[in-house]
Amino acid sequence: MPALVLLGAQWGDEGKGKATDLLGGSVDYVVRYQGGNNAGHTVVVGDQKYALHLLPSGILSPGCTPVIGNGVVVDPSVLFSELSGLNERGVDTSKLLISGNAHIITPYNVTVDKVTERFLGKRKIGTTGRGIGPTYADKINRVGIRVQDLYDESILTQKVEAALDVKNQMLTKLYNRRAIATGQVVEELLGYADKLAPYVADTVLVLNQALEDDKVVLFEGGQGTLLDIDHGTYPFVTSSNPTAGGACTGAGVGPTKISRVIGILKAYTTRVGAGPFPTELFDEDGEALRRIGGERGVTTGRDRRCGWFDAVIARYATRVNGLTDFFLTKLDVLTGWEQIPVCVAYEIDGKRVEELPYSQSDFHHAKPVYETLPGWSEDITKAKSFSDLPKNAQAYVKALEEMSGAPISAIGVGPGRDETIEINSFL
Numbered sequence: 001m002p003a004l005v006l007l008g009a010q011w012g013d014e015g016k017g018k019a020t021d022l023l024g025g026s027v028d029y030v031v032r033y034q035g036g037n038n039a040g041h042t043v044v045v046g047d048q049k050y051a052l053h054l055l056p057s058g059i060l061s062p063g064c065t066p067v068i069g070n071g072v073v074v075d076p077s078v079l080f081s082e083l084s085g086l087n088e089r090g091v092d093t094s095k096l097l098i099s100g101n102a103h104i105i106t107p108y109n110v111t112v113d114k115v116t117e118r119f120l121g122k123r124k125i126g127t128t129g130r131g132i133g134p135t136y137a138d139k140i141n142r143v144g145i146r147v148q149d150l151y152d153e154s155i156l157t158q159k160v161e162a163a164l165d166v167k168n169q170m171l172t173k174l175y176n177r178r179a180i181a182t183g184q185v186v187e188e189l190l191g192y193a194d195k196l197a198p199y200v201a202d203t204v205l206v207l208n209q210a211l212e213d214d215k216v217v218l219f220e221g222g223q224g225t226l227l228d229i230d231h232g233t234y235p236f237v238t239s240s241n242p243t244a245g246g247a248c249t250g251a252g253v254g255p256t257k258i259s260r261v262i263g264i265l266k267a268y269t270t271r272v273g274a275g276p277f278p279t280e281l282f283d284e285d286g287e288a289l290r291r292i293g294g295e296r297g298v299t300t301g302r303d304r305r306c307g308w309f310d311a312v313i314a315r316y317a318t319r320v321n322g323l324t325d326f327f328l329t330k331l332d333v334l335t336g337w338e339q340i341p342v343c344v345a346y347e348i349d350g351k352r353v354e355e356l357p358y359s360q361s362d363f364h365h366a367k368p369v370y371e372t373l374p375g376w377s378e379d380i381t382k383a384k385s386f387s388d389l390p391k392n393a394q395a396y397v398k399a400l401e402e403m404s405g406a407p408i409s410a411i412g413v414g415p416g417r418d419e420t421i422e423i424n425s426f427l
């Protein structure tokens with residue numbers, strides 16, 4: 001019953017889509033367990049590039065069943081436009097399964113996301129504006145709408161009414177917006193019911209039976225460890241649990257079933273949106289990382305903030321996720337630097353600190369302590385094995401592995417499926 005979790009070890013955009021797609025050919029199920037269409041996962045297959053938001057990256061592997069678990073928030077309009085986009089390109093999406101317990105991102109959740117951010121002004125989180133936070137807030141407040149609610153008009157109407165009761169007060173009195181009519185929302189949501197029906201399933205049962213039958217299940221995280229609502233840089237986080245435990249609650253699979261937890265780790269660091277980022281660069285090196293790494297958001301088109309590799313964060317990711325392996329991505333982007341600084345610790349108020357401080361004030365004051373490693377200039381994009389890498393690139397990988405606390409089992413040297421060096425097999 002091999003069950004693997006694959007998740008972001010930093011602030012998202014580590015290359016999870018590519019890593020999932022790479023394993024997709026050898027796994028039976030790929031499951032999204034949290035988040036929604038705030039994710040932007042890029043997969044490059046031959047000369048084709050796919051940008052997936054809500055759908056699991058396994059959808060591109062013909063033998064694999066893609067699953068949207070109960071922990072995901074689903075915007076039906078985005079779902080259908082993503083599905084039809086893939087169908088137009090010849091991808092068969094008919095095997096998709098969606099949990100009846102997944103929550104729906106309603107139009108009013110998107111509105112609330114946008115007005116709340118506007119209201120926060122310079123204190124804003126820099127969300128993707130996709131309604132993610134307000135939908136999870138409704139879930140926790142027990143006024144959320146679930147996929148299964150679309151199949152009982154009377155329950156759906158009552159629930160939408162209850163959800164809008166308070167929101168309309170807020171929208172009209174606080175944000176000076178128009179009230180949203182229950183009937184209009186219900187009508188829109190009911191319009192998706194028949195189209196959604198073929199996909200809706202008891203995914204918890206399906207996945208547990210699959211594991212009993214020795215099928216291989218891969219759980220694909222959205223976002224990253226430092227964006228986790230519990231373990232990330234709160235409040236500058238997303239509203240779900242991308243960390244490994246989230247796979248259990250977001251898919252209904254017990255922790256005893258998980259055999260491997262793979263952290264996707266970029267060879268440098270990026271972040272989108274607001275919040276602390278100790279190794280962030282504001283100079284030409286940051287600009288070069290952005291340019292060479294193509295660091296522009298897949299979902300919002302925003303430039304990503306860029307900085308050097310931060311080993312304190314990588315160690316933290318190893319700890320909170322119980323990582324068994326790392327998949328180091330985008331090593332090729334570092335080609336050409338003579339020296340590559342790596343953050344090995346922080347200095348906080350004059351003291352050297354080796355581990356991520358739990359206090360937000362300390363983290364905001366953290367200054368990176370760098371060690372500088374020698375770079376390489378040879379093209380590494382054709383490297384197929386570790387020994388094909390220049391000596392300094394090998395040493396960079398080994399140093400990162402030593403500092404980060406888990407073996408680096410694969411290395412990305414380009415965006416394509418075959419631009420990967422496999423060191424230890426994941427299956």
Ligand code: GDP
Nearest residue numbers: 013014015016017040041042330412413414415
């Ligand atoms: P995700 O959200 O974690 O799936 O990552 P994104 O797709 O948002 O961003 C990662 C970007 O890096 C995508 O454009 C990928 O095609 C690209 N990528 C992934 N792995 C590598 C790699 O090893 N080298 C290079 N040069 N690009 C990569």
Ligand code: IMO
Nearest residue numbers: 012013038039040126127128222223238272273
């Ligand atoms: P993938 O899966 C990078 C960030 C947003 C914002 C914060 C909260 O592609 O790695 P939200 O809309 O989730 O309430 O926004 O989280 N964020 C991401 N950053 N990659 C992502 O996904 C992200 N999803 C959300 O920029 O700072």
Ligand code: MG
Nearest residue numbers: 013040041298
């Ligand atoms: Mg992304």
